[in-house]
Amino acid sequence: EDQVTQSPEALRLQEGESSSLNCSYTVSGLRGLFWYRQDPGKGPEFLFTLYSAGEEKEKERLKATLTKKESFLHITAPKPEDSATYLCAVQAGPETGGSYIPTFGRGTSLIVHP
Amino acid sequence: DAGVTQSPTHLIKTRGQQVTLRCSPISGHKSVSWYQQVLGQGPQFIFQYYEKEERGRGNFPDRFSARQFPNYSSELNVNALLLGDSALYLCASSLFPGANEKLFFGSGTQLSVL
DSSP, X not given: OOEEEEEOSEEEEETTOOEEEEEEEEOSSEEEEEEEEEOTTSOXXXXXXXXXXXXXXXXXXXXXXXXXXXXXXXXXXXXXXXXXXXXXXXXXXXXXXXXXXXXXXXXXXXXXXX | OOXXXXXXXXXXXXXXXXXXXXXXXXXXXXXXXXXXXXXXXXXXXXXXXXXXXXXXXOSOOTTEEEEEOTTSOEEEEEOSOOGGGOEXXXXXXXXXXXXXXXXXXXXXXXXXXX
């Protein structure tokens, strides 16, 4: 069964203090790894899709990377408005028993203090 | 353009009652998925519909049912509510249910069962 584990569960940073969030996964035939941002009381908002090991994507202060077993979301010089829960999801294809339906991790709750 | 809209935003029910949640996808999106998110956890997949047909079902009891209408909107029904059904119910839409399709989420319906 697909498993997605995110760490840490919670992270507190000072404004400008860079750090990384981890998403480790065990899935056969990964078709895509997704990062979403979720603000309190809202639905998740899409950030990135990564398809293969070695791939990197950037958006403002965020950079996502992918290896064969995990993904990192690097946050450079974070600001208070980056405070949110960051969710990771993996998608496998039917050729390896998957169904394209993404499986989500529990998320990392990030708080950035001014 | 309007995003995914869900109604109602909040709902309070008592044990044993029945509830219907509604979702309108982004215009042009033909696939709708439903997720349950308990506080502190990631979204758990309930159903996926595409072109009015069920394409996937998560590990939820038969008390949960859904349907998709010709205009691609969707309803999620939960019968015989239990305290454990209290959660944020999220609807997500995509163009179609396939590989690498990112999901667009609504803001959810917060269901409280007393």
